[in-house]
Amino acid sequence: MNHLLSRFSAWVALGLLVAACAKDDVAPAADHLALGNPSGAVASTTSPTNYLLTKPQYVLSYNRDQGKPNWVSWHLDGDDLGSAARQDDFRADESLPADWYRVKTSDYSGYGFDRGHNCPSADRTASEDDNSATFLMTNMMPQAPQNNQRTWADLEDYCRTLVRAGNELYIICGSYGRGGTGSDGYYTTIASGRVTVPARCWKVVVVLPTGSNDLGRITSSTRVIAVNTPNNINVNAAWGGYRTSVDAIEKATGLDLLSALPLGVQDALEASIDKGPTN
Known part of the structure; x- marks a missing residue:
């Protein structure tokens, strides 16, 4: 666990959550960040590599210099799963500061990488607006097709299976490193250097x-x-083989995940590696 990062944001998120009597009373940002703000992201142009973007459907830390999120966080329960069709309206995010480059859907063309969702389209099917929000390019990372369409898709499907079985989930997703291999070979960046291709x-x-x-x-x-x-x-289709600890992800990324939880609970949860079912 990365205890060097400030826990101020965690206490803010906790206060917002406790202030609500029931889940329906919680503001979206508080709900999606109930487990903490992993990087202490703020909505300030003085923080271009850790810029907080708050959507009703998810919250993220955007990295202007990498053209992709550091992380995206969201809550998922049965109310989020409906019958809205996939909108497929990939587009630039106009909510970014006016003088920042806004990644376009065409910026991914010709490199062999998918526009990989962090918060999945199928996690937001309660309405067309909810689904459309997942197609903003600030929610995308350059992802190898075999990963996005197979390994990652199966993990996303399993998460929704858990919800349909009577659970609710708190999910944080992201990428890090530099350099990945898509269907057209290895790249460290795309879009004339504006978008970093993550390694993990x-x-x-x-x-x-x-x-x-x-x-x-x-x-x-x-x-x-x-x-x-x-x-x-070359990623394996079975996502279960890539299970690790939260501690290991924190060490690799420098993030402080699950920071709103009591320290004793954090220590136990973050050190363990899941051995549960995968389908």
Whole structure:
């Protein structure tokens, strides 16, 4: 666990969550960041590599210099899964500061990488607007097709299976490093250097039976799934083989995950490696 980062943002998120009597009363940002702000991101142009973007559907830390998120965090329960069709309206995010470059969907063309969602399209099907929000380019990372369409897709499907079985999830997803191999070979950047191709893609999933007072219900025995995959075309289809600890992801990224939880619970959850089912 990275205890060197400030815990101020964690206390803010905790205060916002506790102030609500029920989940329906929680503001979206507080809900999506209930487990903490992993990098202490702020919505200030003085923080271009750790810029906080808040959407009703998810919250993220955007890295202007890499043209992709450092992390994206969201809450997922049965209310998020509906019948809205996939919108496929990939587009630049106009909410970024006016003088920043806004990555376009065409910036990914010709390199052999997918526009890989962090918060998946299928996690937001309650309405067309919710689904459309996942196609903003600030939610994308250059992802090897075999990873995005196979390994990552299976992990995303499994998460929704858990929700349909009566659970709610807190999910944090991101990427790090430099250099990946897509269908057209190895690249460190695309779009004339404006978008960094990550070396690794990771995800942390906290699984809870549906209920209220979520932070109070997370204990040292709560299931936490942490996955870290290589961003290349040789990635194994079975995501379960890439399970790791939260501690290991924190060490690789410098983030402070699950920071809103009591330290004893954090220590236990972040050191363990999930051995639960994968389908």
